[in-house]
Amino acid sequence: MTNWVDACAADEIDQEDVVRFDHAGRTFAIYRSPDDEYFVTDGLCTHEKIHLADGLVIDDTIECPKHNGRFSYKTGEARGAPVCVNLKTYPVKVEGDRVMIGLGA
Numbered sequence: 001m002t003n004w005v006d007a008c009a010a011d012e013i014d015q016e017d018v019v020r021f022d023h024a025g026r027t028f029a030i031y032r033s034p035d036d037e038y039f040v041t042d043g044l045c046t047h048e049k050i051h052l053a054d055g056l057v058i059d060d061t062i063e064c065p066k067h068n069g070r071f072s073y074k075t076g077e078a079r080g081a082p083v084c085v086n087l088k089t090y091p092v093k094v095e096g097d098r099v100m101i102g103l104g105a
């Protein structure tokens with residue numbers, strides 16, 4: 001069963017931007033695409049645990065601020081050195097003006 005967690009207001013995130021969300025000892029990154037869709041991944045880079053919310057959103061990619069590793073924030077796919085482990089992604093939906101993320105049971 002999906003446990004939907006209220007993460008932030010939809011308008012807190014600009015288009016083509018990312019924000020950090022901490023919940024229950026975990027950290028996530030919430031993205032708003034240029035097409036106005038929302039996506040959620042784990043908040044830490046799989047290379048050296050750097051916060052991806054400090055990185056740069058380019059189209060459908062998040063670029064890590066430390067070594068410029070890139071991931072698709074839509075699928076979590078690692079897109080080249082030095083990152084080789086994919087990011088975990090999570091379900092997301094917008095209810096009213098709130099962004100909700102699905103964190104499992």
Ligand code: FES
Pocket residue numbers: 045046047048049050064065066067068069070082083
């Ligand atoms: S810590 Fe993210 S690419 Fe190295």
